[in-house]
Amino acid sequence: MGFFCCVGKSNKNNPADADKAKPSLNVNKKKNWISKDDQLSLDVKNLNLKEDGKGNCKRAQTFTFAELAAATRNFRPDCCLGEGGFGKVYKGQLDRINQDLAIKQLDRNGLQGIREFVVEVLTLSLADHPNLVNLIGFCAEGDQRLLGYEYMPLGSLENHLHDLPCGRRALDWNTRMKIAAGAARGLEYLHDKMKPPVIYRDLKCSNILLGEGYHPKLSDFGLAKVGPSGDKTHVSTRVMGTYGYCAPEYAMTGQLTFKSDIYSFGVVLLEIITGRKAIDQTKPAKQQNLVAWARPLFKDRKNFPQMIDPLLQGQYPVRGSYQAIAIAVMCLQEQPNLRPVIADVVTALNYLASQKYDPGIHPVQGSRRIPS
Known part of the structure; x- marks a missing residue:
């Protein structure tokens, strides 16, 4: 290697x-x-x-x-x-x-x-x-x-999305978008700023660590790989990573590209939006794989509210949530050439992170509220 x-x-x-x-x-x-x-x-x-x-x-x-x-x-x-x-x-x-x-x-x-x-x-x-x-x-x-x-005193993003202990509050919408945008900027650095550029290959919620103020940092680079250079389109390598986050074309062929990381980022963003795990074997069979569960819902915007984490108690911006889901949809395209480059993802998420949601001013989506 x-x-x-x-x-x-x-x-x-x-x-x-x-x-x-x-x-x-x-x-x-x-x-x-x-x-x-x-x-x-x-x-x-x-x-x-x-x-x-x-x-x-x-x-x-x-x-x-x-x-x-x-x-x-x-x-x-x-x-x-x-x-x-x-x-x-x-x-x-x-x-x-x-x-x-x-x-x-x-x-x-x-x-x-x-x-x-x-x-x-x-x-x-x-x-x-x-x-x-x-x-x-x-x-x-x-x-x-x-x-x-x-x-990193706040642990991993996974600790704040899944299986929350009693007394820990769920992340609010603004914090989720801040974390998503920061993680995207870290990935952009690896892809576009490092010399040589690097494919992360192990992007997942447990590898996004949180510092004071929920400042996110990517960690665990043991599977990182130098990206293709010159006229090469991919790097052929042994399939490594975590089930549920791996891009389908990489899992099938071992051909690794920067777009493989984009797919993994799409899974992470979907976890941030829905509060669901990438793979959850405690759920019914058709809901265990997050992406497989979400794909049918992607087809109609009327389904988007069903995808928002109920722990948000309806406190999220409708327009912003639709835009966030749209970014995840683009990242999760099955054809890698249809996925965006990370710079475009950063631009979109930086914008969403700058649009602060205030439940005291903006309407609460009552249909998604659950008991405290």
């Missing part, structure tokens, strides 16, 4: 002198051990990744395993924030930098491995955008692989 020409920060972790690291091995002959920086270089070398040599990588710190173990109280269960394909994520307080971190530890028996670790470090080494999570540092010590990100 040829990836970025850079040695340093990965999608989530980077050595403090990552921009100076070389994809070669410096072995201390006297002590016969490999330094932490060189261990990452060895990972890069083994994966046939190329060095940039232009010094374009952001600096990230190199952490020792002992430091991260102490920060998480030896990875105590009560510090665990969640678990994914990479491994478990812990909250930790690192005294050296006096900062809270989200620390992701590679599960050596998990679904993802060294390749994803390196890709994440390299991706975030080249990335710099307010809607992408910041990598603070990483640990590549011996067989340990850990990433240290900025801590």
Whole structure:
């Protein structure tokens, strides 16, 4: 999987002198051990990744395993924030930098491995955008692989849309549009601003993290892939991602394009609008797949109110909701060439996010109200 020409920060972790690291091995002959920086270089070398040599990588710190173990109280269960394909994520307080971190530890028996670790470090080494999570540092010590990100206090978008705990209020319409627009801007950066441009390949609600004021940031770039260049139309690769978010043409052929991300974004936007999960096996068979349930409703605008999350209590703008659904419909076109480019999606969602809905002024859609 040829990836970025850079040695340093990965999608989530980077050595403090990552921009100076070389994809070669410096072995201390006297002590016969490999330094932490060189261990990452060895990972890069083994994966046939190329060095940039232009010094374009952001600096990230190199952490020792002992430091991260102490920060998480030896990875105590009560510090665990969640678990994914990479491994478990812990909250930790690192005294050296006096900062809270989200620390992701590679599960050596998990679904993802060294390749994803390196890709994440390299991706975030080249990335710099307010809607992408910041990598603070990483640990590549011996067989340990850990990433240290900025801590996002509000968790993931998934936590605020689905299975809400008692006492947590549902996101209002304005906040939903703010999150959708911010996530789209992060994706636009990957597609249009990064050099080389990147296909995210794993856009989903659980990978959109929320900071103070519900500021969204894309995270988890282990599956990211450099997009096609020159006269190439796609990248052929093993099908990876999450069921329910994968574009149909990618799932069938393994041909990955930027429009594959647009489809995934359409699924996320539909989740934001409806409050439903992409895949929900607790629902009747015909409603378990969100896109399959929504497609018949797309055909007539009279059906659109049926798609709005009932937890909004009817407090949403009719015109704005129709426009948001229309954007999702375009992103979810089965033919990839009919889907919009991300810049157009950003323009449309920025507009919707700027149109503030005030239930005290605008009418409440009574037909969609449910008991508190």
